[in-house]
Amino acid sequence: MKRTSFARSQIGTNVRWLLIVLFSVASAGAQQDPAAFFRQNCASCHTVGGGRLTGPDLKDVGQRKDRAWLTQWVQNPKAVIDSGDPYAAKLLQDARGVLMPAVNGMSPAMATALLDLIDVESKLPRSQFAGSQISDRPFTPQDIANGRAIFTGATRLTGGGPPCISCHTMKGLGGLSGGRLGPDLTLVYERLQGRKGLGAWLTSPQSPTMAPVFRASAMKPEEILPLLALFEDSAKRGGQDDAAATMNFFLISLGAMVVGLVSLDAMWKKRLRGVRRGLREKRGKA
Numbered sequence: 001m002k003r004t005s006f007a008r009s010q011i012g013t014n015v016r017w018l019l020i021v022l023f024s025v026a027s028a029g030a031q032q033d034p035a036a037f038f039r040q041n042c043a044s045c046h047t048v049g050g051g052r053l054t055g056p057d058l059k060d061v062g063q064r065k066d067r068a069w070l071t072q073w074v075q076n077p078k079a080v081i082d083s084g085d086p087y088a089a090k091l092l093q094d095a096r097g098v099l100m101p102a103v104n105g106m107s108p109a110m111a112t113a114l115l116d117l118i119d120v121e122s123k124l125p126r127s128q129f130a131g132s133q134i135s136d137r138p139f140t141p142q143d144i145a146n147g148r149a150i151f152t153g154a155t156r157l158t159g160g161g162p163p164c165i166s167c168h169t170m171k172g173l174g175g176l177s178g179g180r181l182g183p184d185l186t187l188v189y190e191r192l193q194g195r196k197g198l199g200a201w202l203t204s205p206q207s208p209t210m211a212p213v214f215r216a217s218a219m220k221p222e223e224i225l226p227l228l229a230l231f232e233d234s235a236k237r238g239g240q241d242d243a244a245a246t247m248n249f250f251l252i253s254l255g256a257m258v259v260g261l262v263s264l265d266a267m268w269k270k271r272l273r274g275v276r277r278g279l280r281e282k283r284g285k286a
Contacts, residue, residue: 032105034113035128040215041103042114043129044204048121050131053197054098056091058129059122067115074111076102096193101206132221134199139229147230150223159217164227167209170234182209189235195228202227 045055061070065087073080073088077100080088092099121127149155152173153163164185169178171186192198202224205214219227 032110034110034117037105037110038114038117038129039204040211041105041206043131044201044206045100046129047131047200048118048127048129049124050127050129051196053131053200054095054192055100056094058118059127062115062119062122070115071108071111074103074114075106075108078102096191131196131200132203134195134221134228135225136195139232143226143229144233147226147228150227151230157217157223158220159214161214161217161219170231171237172234182207185231186234187238189228189231195232198231199224199228 045053046058047053049057049059051057065073069080069087077088081092081099121129146155150157151164151170153165157163165173165178167179167182168185169180170184189195189198192201202219204218205211
């Protein structure tokens, strides 16, 4: 009886702790600062007064569309596009087919807070979200070499983030090239519309894989610029990484070798059994 009472008490305690944790997480999400939310989830594609990136400049966006439309759009862009809305279709076209994702945590309350924030920032001489200042000086061969060193990990990122090559590949790396978890970056300079767009992305990456990693270990401007030089040079050369065929050939060859070794092992065992059987038979006759 005592054991049963103790078990019930322990379960009740665990349930209470679980509810406290869930309530804390929900409260933290509800209380998240809209400026921090914008910086983490929006600044890689949008500025407020800094010009277009992948998505449009949001300065005075409240004068372009009404609040109800904007609230619906930021919560579920795909649903608005699928409804046949012509303005949404134009946004998608201007973004070269890059669909704005549904952002995790984008509640109606957060959508309202963000739109209020953008209204306030639009009235400032310079918004805090005008975008990072990426140097427009011409890149040098040394910039490209430095970018390659950062990409491959020969030069480590000061924030402790992983090198690009651990998840990505690009043309001209040599050997078995880079990782396959992320996309080929050979033409990423073109896909993200040049120095400004790609620079904003690298400042605050938003992919599900990169965001959690680089949120706590953001790259510095002096690391981003050489990477931009490398990606610009790669885009000029064109093409795509051709190491995939080499990797496939290597894996197929490795698989064939393993099958061959297993087959030889099986054949050799049979041969040994036959030799041993003959020796035993001779001994028995003797």
